[in-house]
Amino acid sequence: METHDLVIIGAGPGGYSAAIYAARYQMDVLLIGEIPGGIAGTAHDIRNYPGFAKVSGMELMMKIIEQAKLLEVPVKQTIVQNISKGDGGFFIKTGKEEFFAKKILIATGTARRELGVPREKELTGRGVSYCATCDAGFYKDKIVGVIGGGDAALTAALLLAKFASKVYIFYRKKEFTKAEVAWVTEVEKNEKIEVMFEEEVSELIGEEKLTGVKMKSEKEISMDGLFIEIGGTPNTKLAEELGLELSGGSIVVDKEQNTNVYGIFAAGDVTDRPFKQIATASGDGATACYTAFKELRSEKATL
Numbered sequence: 427m428e429t430h431d432l433v434i435i436g437a438g439p440g441g442y443s444a445a446i447y448a449a450r451y452q453m454d455v456l457l458i459g460e461i462p463g464g465i466a467g468t469a470h471d472i473r474n475y476p477g478f479a480k481v482s483g484m485e486l487m488m489k490i491i492e493q494a495k496l497l498e499v500p501v502k503q504t505i506v507q508n509i510s511k512g513d514g515g516f517f518i519k520t521g522k523e524e525f526f527a528k529k530i531l532i533a534t535g536t537a538r539r540e541l542g543v544p545r546e547k548e549l550t551g552r553g554v555s556y557c558a559t560c561d562a563g564f565y566k567d568k569i570v571g572v573i574g575g576g577d578a579a580l581t582a583a584l585l586l587a588k589f590a591s592k593v594y595i596f597y598r599k600k601e602f603t604k605a606e607v608a609w610v611t612e613v614e615k616n617e618k619i620e621v622m623f624e625e626e627v628s629e630l631i632g633e634e635k636l637t638g639v640k641m642k643s644e645k646e647i648s649m650d651g652l653f654i655e656i657g658g659t660p661n662t663k664l665a666e667e668l669g670l671e672l673s674g675g676s677i678v679v680d681k682e683q684n685t686n687v688y689g690i691f692a693a694g695d696v697t698d699r700p701f702k703q704i705a706t707a708s709g710d711g712a713t714a715c716y717t718a719f720k721e722l723r724s725e726k727a728t729l
């Protein structure tokens with residue numbers, strides 16, 4: 427069976443940053459990730475990542491992936507189905523292969539949160555979307571809505587306003603408190619965007635495809651597309667099976683990215699860090715790799 431010092435699970439900024447550090451430490455590393463670039467690849471306009479005044483998530487992640495390629499990091503693009511504890515490490519199963527790792531880093535990020543209204547699943551891909559970067563182009567001269575009040579919702583609305591004739595933002599709070607102020611200012615200046623605070627979508631209207639939404643206030647608004655940008659749910663299935671401590675649905679880590687199980691580290695959006703960004707996930711990945719490196723070195727020294 428293929429054995430590695432460190433196996434990283436996740437191909438987003440957290441996982442790739444750890445992989446780059448691991449290569450520089452000349453560690454025997456393997457990265458396994460389902461979606462190259464992770465959710466960061468879906469961000470259409472990034473203005474807060476140091477060194478890049480304006481870059482798309484895909485472009486940024488391609489540069490990071492290219493850097494890992496230059497460092498010859500082995501990568502498997504697949505899903506990890508299961509991890510179990512073994513003697514001195516962990517068995518990692520994908521659909522077809524099994525690996526053994528002395529240390530593992532979980533950087534599995536989040537899955538898009540669903541709104542939880544009836545018929546959401548049936549209308550997904552028929553007017554309901556979770557990715558403005560992927561689908562904005564389909565809504566030229568159409569009316570669309572965006573649900574949410576964070577950076578992802580506001581940047582989605584700004585992108586959609588480049589195509590659609592009208593963009594509504596529905597946010598259940600009184601004002602934008604989570605989003606970057608620079609994005610709030612751009613939204614306020616955009617004449618195509620109308621923000622409806624203290625409003626919640628309770629029903630989706632339309633049979634074959636979405637034709638409108640009904641609000642909790644009973645108001646009905648006609649529209650062709652609805653983009654749900656209400657954050658994510660941490661991908662903790664593997665962590666739960668391994669008995670990792672969770673808090674509020676996220677993996678609990680210390681300052682060195684240790685989990686409660688020796689030899690398992692976690693980084694990025696899947697952890698309980700309060701601020702979830704590309705820069706913070708990258709920082710977590712680097713720290714986790716350094717902690718794993720130190721642990722492996724001290725284990726070797728005591729042999």
Ligand SMILES: Cc1cc2nc3c(=O)[nH]c(=O)nc-3n(C[C@H](O)[C@H](O)[C@H](O)COP(=O)(O)OP(=O)(O)OC[C@H]3O[C@@H](n4cnc5c(N)ncnc54)[C@H](O)[C@@H]3O)c2cc1C
Nearest residue numbers: 436437438439440460461464465466506535694695703704
């Ligand atoms: C629309 C949008 C816009 C954003 N804009 C910005 C921005 O402007 N600036 C900013 O700093 N941040 C932004 N973010 C947030 C940023 O993208 C995240 O904080 C960051 O991607 C987190 O990185 P991560 O590595 O923890 O997880 P992710 O990027 O989510 O990557 C997780 C990886 O794990 C993989 N994975 C999950 N489960 C498994 C499994 N079982 N087996 C194998 N692989 C698995 C996934 O396929 C993926 O490759 C935005 C997010 C969104 C959604």
